[in-house]
Amino acid sequence: MKFPQGFRSAALAAGIKPSGKTDLSCVVSDRPCSWAFAGTRSTTAAACVTRNREVYASTRPVRAIVVNAGNANAATGRQGARDNRDMAEAAESVFELPRDAALTASTGIIGHLLPMDRVLSGLEHLPDDLSDDVGAFATAIMTTDTRPKTATATLSSGAQIVGTAKGSGMIHPDMATMFAFAFSDAQVDQAALREAFPGIVSRTFNAVTVDGDTSTNDMAVAICNGAAGEVDLAEFLTALETVMRDLARQIAADGEGATKLLTVQVSGAASEQEALTAARTCCVSPLLKSAVHGNDPNWGRVIMAVGRSGAAVNVEAMTVSVQGVPVFAGKPLDYDARAVSESMKAEEVVFEVNLGAGEAHGEAWGCDLSGDYVVINAEYTT
């Protein structure tokens, strides 16, 4: 897969990851880009999120994003903020960009200072190998991801959107950091893009976390360099949401220890926000996730999760189905539990819930909870 025109990328192993895998990468545009950004709502946001937010507020165009994996540069105090700024300035210097034209993104362990000698030395070597291939970048941003995640869309004008994301899954709100980057050669008005972006993020990437809860470093960025000329805005935004939805589902399916994708579709809600909240609350429920892992059609856990989400429900009008089979309609229904359990041995398990309280709908994604999740996370640092 190639980047849209005008974008080039490089990745190398700077020695930040102990494994020696590629861990420093960048994407650079040959011209200024309109862009939109959504960062973690965490009150302990990492240096990269804090700085990107400041750059965002300036509304100036950007030209590049530099990403390191293996170290989140979070909870690193003032030194961490200085290191992040140095990383951005070094990138701007080597790519001959204006000040604050490079965004930064860091992911990995929290509470350790960045090895700046390696970062700066790596940045100097990045421009040596710029190419239009997406694969190396998509791989270099990974941490415990088992596979790179990319998605693409082509507009009727021929303009492209190429997205890539990382996130070792986990629907859990304090999951490993999630990054989502969408690059496009479409020419898009920045104000219009920024107005639409929060809604798109809410329906896509925030639907794999909970209630907008995110890690210290989470961010989603859309960057448009206009090389392919003007596009229809509505068509562009729809395509962008499709790309980001695809990536969000990939993140959920690659959840730490996951063996399958969990999809919860909520309808009949009083508002889209309540539909999303109810769907997300189901997707983070460790009890429901465990049941999905065991192919157990224990729909009572859906009732419970919806109940605690706070979304308005009319229990008498509420319905639940598992893999298309109705199991609850104001009261328990008779169904073939063995057949439903069998149907849950699929790559994707879908619960449909109608809250009976309105007309709005929303969808969230997660994964099952397996013993491997604990194994992966019990000794991440040691």
Place this chain on the structure above:
Amino acid sequence: MKFPQGFRSAALAAGIKPSGKTDLSCVVSDRPCSWAFAGTRSTTAAACVTRNREVYASTRPVRAIVVNAGNANAATGRQGARDNRDMAEAAESVFELPRDAALTASTGIIGHLLPMDRVLSGLEHLPDDLSDDVGAFATAIMTTDTRPKTATATLSSGAQIVGTAKGSGMIHPDMATMFAFAFSDAQVDQAALREAFPGIVSRTFNAVTVDGDTSTNDMAVAICNGAAGEVDLAEFLTALETVMRDLARQIAADGEGATKLLTVQVSGAASEQEALTAARTCCVSPLLKSAVHGNDPNWGRVIMAVGRSGAAVNVEAMTVSVQGVPVFAGKPLDYDARAVSESMKAEEVVFEVNLGAGEAHGEAWGCDLSGDYVVINAEYTT
């Protein structure tokens, strides 16, 4: 352990639990009781919670509580509400109590109608074996608990408080149902008790769940029959909180699959509510829980969980310690990771966090996350 004077109890195996263990029990007072109640905030609350709440609103005294385990009678529609009322009325009949003098509590699987023939037949046999022993009752209310949970306090006047709780642990908000019952022979003004009760529940049982999120059936009840006469109200409330705190810690320590207790003490918060929220958010973090399971002093996960809790923090003034060892003070501190890891192989792991944002404090309890949790919950119904 014996109940306070004036309370008697009985338990039997009515055939609700497939295992054949005791599953139907009651506590009856020989005189009217002042009482306080806190029920789940779930919008899909079970029939027992809904009815108890109605009885509570009447402010009339109660005389008994009847509990069944093995079936939650939740998401069972109008039939479920009728069954719950029939269960209460049958208890009132056999114990010759006034209407609405018996509370009910059901725990177990959601979405199945109560086997009313067994429940009603069991209720008729309950009065045959009333005694003042707590053990049989504490055991009959268990589901996946590995041990009964009781705590007691004696006031200076000689009045007693005896508490018992069930909850197969899980700090997770959609945990298996939690019940907490405190019985006392103290004479306590009902209005004063009801005014203090929400705060006590917030600092104790709600500190083993999250943000007041609870299952469809969760409830905490304090029942005082006055047989031992008047007591000092402040002394009583302090003792009640001590008993409920003890039970809350027992619930956390007996979490499904738990091998140790996780305690998070938050100070320096802007309010008690924010301190509790931050502490609870740490205690439900599957990443932190996994780290505790692996004896991994990965304090970055505390920073992350606090950050996503939304509590106000001043990161530069923030401090974190693990098992008494300072690891963060506005920036990462040098510490002996191996020694701290060794110290985490204890029955209780304590994180102390100062948010640097105020003077309030709060504490929450959870447990580590082990692979056994998944095994327990993957096939609960099948």
